[in-house]
Amino acid sequence: MSGPSLIVAPSILAADFARLADAARAVEGAADWLHVDVMDNHFVPNLTIGLPVVKSLRQATTLPFDCHLMIERPDHWATGYAEAGAYNVTFHVEAAEDPVRLAKDLRAAGSRAGLAIDRDTPVEPYLELLPHFDTLLIMTIKAGFGGQEFMPELLEKVRTARRAAGGGHLELRIEVDGGIADDTVAAAAEAGADAFVAGTAVYGADDPAEAVRRIRRIATDAVGEPADG
Numbered sequence: 001m002s003g004p005s006l007i008v009a010p011s012i013l014a015a016d017f018a019r020l021a022d023a024a025r026a027v028e029g030a031a032d033w034l035h036v037d038v039m040d041n042h043f044v045p046n047l048t049i050g051l052p053v054v055k056s057l058r059q060a061t062t063l064p065f066d067c068h069l070m071i072e073r074p075d076h077w078a079t080g081y082a083e084a085g086a087y088n089v090t091f092h093v094e095a096a097e098d099p100v101r102l103a104k105d106l107r108a109a110g111s112r113a114g115l116a117i118d119r120d121t122p123v124e125p126y127l128e129l130l131p132h133f134d135t136l137l138i139m140t141i142k143a144g145f146g147g148q149e150f151m152p153e154l155l156e157k158v159r160t161a162r163r164a165a166g167g168g169h170l171e172l173r174i175e176v177d178g179g180i181a182d183d184t185v186a187a188a189a190e191a192g193a194d195a196f197v198a199g200t201a202v203y204g205a206d207d208p209a210e211a212v213r214r215i216r217r218i219a220t221d222a223v224g225e226p227a228d229g
């Protein structure tokens with residue numbers, strides 16, 4: 001796996017939307033990616049930001065963008081986020097017409113490709129798609145809102161996906177999203193996740209950068225980290 005062995009990605013959904021650039025800069029040097037939740041009020045019952053904001057914010061921080069598209073018609077919209085400079089663009093399997101085609105289009109447009117699975121969607125039918133993706137995002141809540149309670153039973157999907165990925169044989173990040181905090185991240189790491197989205201736990205903290213470092217420390221302590229990681 002190239003890059004750091006564990007990824008922490010603060011979700012700006014929990015930040016002050018009037019000060020997104022400040023929120024991004026507050027975790028530079030501590031976070032690996034900045035998680036950007038795009039919601040269209042159709043795929044989920046919430047409306048956040050779209051491409052114009054992502055383009056502007058891209059100029060304001062050095063952090064790689066991890067764009068999580070909770071939108072309908074990702075086949076139409078997703079490559080725009082890659083073209084806008086997102087490092088990783090993740091779309092929902094429940095919304096995509098042709099996930100493999102879209103993964104190829106995203107890579108051709110210059111980003112990594114991520115597949116997201118919402119709370120009520122099993123992972124098994126999609127395991128065969130994993131070789132086409134760089135990231136598998138497993139929701140540990142129902143997609144749509146921050147600040148929800150972590151659902152440990154959803155970690156079974158992480159275990160299943162990690163087994164299918166051959167314990168690291170397949171270059172696949174398994175990202176968990178929803179309720180990740182000091183008291184939940186170890187279980188997620190032990191289940192096989194290696195990328196952790198945290199909104200409330202980071203931007204609800206007095207010191208967001210320190211909150212990121214703490215989450216990383218707890219995850220690392222739970223699974224260990226190679227010396228060259």
Ligand SMILES: O=C(CO)[C@@H](O)[C@H](O)COP(=O)(O)O
Nearest residue numbers: 011013144146147179199200
């Ligand atoms: O995708 C989502 C919500 O749908 C997440 O990225 C949330 O932003 C996570 O927030 P917390 O649960 O960490 O507060």
